[in-house]
Amino acid sequence: MSRLVAWAIFLLGCLYFLLPLLGMGEFSLRMRRGEYSLDAYRVVFADPRFWETFGYSLGLAAATIVMGVVLVVPTAYWVRLKLPQARPFVEFVTLLPLVIPAIVVVFGYIRLYNTSSFLPLTGSALGTDILLTMGYTTLALPYMYRSVDTGLRTIDVTTLTEAAQSLGAGWFTILARIILPNVMVAVLSGAFLTLAIVMGEFTMAALLNRPAFGPYMQLLGANRAYEPPALAVIAFAITWGCMGLMQLVTRFSKHERAKA
Amino acid sequence: MSYLNLSHLEKVFGQNRVVKDFTLGIDKGEFISLLGPSGCGKTTVLRMVAGFEAPTSGAITIDGQDVTGLKPNNRAIGMMFQAYALFPNLTVAENVAFGLKVKGVARDERAARVEEMLALIGLPEMGARFPFQLSGGQQQRVALARALAPRPRVLLLDEPLSALDAKVRVSLRNEIRAIQKDLGITTIFVTHDQEEAMSISDRIVVMNAGIADQVGAPFEIYNRPTTRFVANFVGTLNTFDVSVEDPGLGRVSLAGQPLTVPGLPDGARKGDVLPIALRPEALRLGQLPGAEAVLPAVIEDVHFMGSVIRLTARAAGAQLSMDTFNRADQPPPVPGQTVEISLSGRDAIVLRG
Ligand SMILES: Nc1ncnc2c1ncn2[C@@H]1O[C@H](COP(=O)(O)OP(=O)(O)OP(=O)(O)O)[C@@H](O)[C@H]1O
């Protein structure tokens, strides 16, 4: 009986998530009247702006991931190793981006780094891209920090560090050859979350006036009927692809299997 | 001047003086054990030598070089941990090669050294495995190879055997000792297992609450403990109260029988009551010719341990334990039986402090 209830609730949950997706998918196929077709997708893929904005956001996502890894891995490592009492504080700081709206952050940026400021980053395309990358890094910080910190929990950070030190390794070697490889799966899951956030982000890119994927989706959504759901389906496919990749990476890194 | 010198080391954590005025000289190639109860500061001393803790005061020199302020990665010290601490993302061979790679040793030379080390620890075929594919004992041997590969000046081991089961523990400790002798590497070994310390060390440092109570060869520590703590911590002791008869000649009496004991304290006077101690093996079952005293005793318990039989008995108001060797033609006494125990004053340890 209770099994039955459990199954019923599970099915209900599935329907709750899947029905909108199915509806959206179905709608995206109805561009041609009276029959299903992939016309909406064809239109999307034929639009050069799709490829431009998509490529642009992908590039920024890569930069954001690199930035996030460089920032978060040493920080989380250091906090675990030397400042365990500061962990709640650092965690709180990394959660701030969830509380502070992106629009506040971006207006802060524009005030601080406008063309008449000491560091006129908004004055050039490259400068603005750097600013946007920093903004994205902030947005992705809660996810990146959490996954890396969880990854660090699975290894004995202190002893491994001491072992490496006694073998003559300095900080860079320890981070690059011992710590990073051991939290690689965690870093990757953080990276895929970052990718998902950056690909869909609208506010920052729009206000800094950069040709990103988020504003493009918004633009399309405001003007077309069938293409936006097609875009959404594409976005979902990308996300699920990422998750699949994550699984694969976990599967293929031999030493990770020991922990499972 | 010894090869490795610890002079007047002190370590304070907050209000807690964990290591107090610790001075020790270790010769090149010597195997030293730090032995003591939990929390006495053994690990702290070792970590100061490794450079993971800075001494509050005092100095450490290796081969004439003052290393007190040196970072751990510049000390050329090998370390083995209780928890193995192999790098889980690297294979066995990569683990062993790690220190060499950091040092910038060329690839061919590195490979040769790794092969040599794996042969030394008896795991020549295991280079391609990952640590999780090895048993605990094998992992700890790899950790030894990894520590030794870059030819450190000093090898430090912090209870490396305590996570292993009894049989592996004994075989691996002998293996560590053999390799250590073979390479002639100066070694400090931390343990709270006295049998372990006594069986493989050149010298033992018995630590008590941050102080080095006694330093000496195992034979010396066991037979001539200088403090009550050392006497009690190392091995089993039977203590008796004796009264002094003639302090000059070392004559005392135990339950009315005269004994001559070595090393009565200087201030002892006739009529004083002092504790003396005897090891289980200094008590003999039966009347032995040449024994100074024979005490009647009642057997309370018999533990048959194979080649040795440990008996618990009560004599002269004290509970004592004694060891006798097993003999197939002579069954041991049974509980409740009255026996005679022979002992001699020259085997006694006079306790002070
Ligand atoms: N980092 C630290 N901060 C504060 N106190 C410490 C620290 N490290 C050790 N201590 C204290 O110092 C004392 C000695 O610790 P140490 O680890 O040297 O003991 P030990 O002899 O190795 O004991 P065990 O046999 O249990 O390993 C203990 O009371 C411990 O609580």
Ligand SMILES: [Mg+2]
């Ligand atoms: Mg310890």
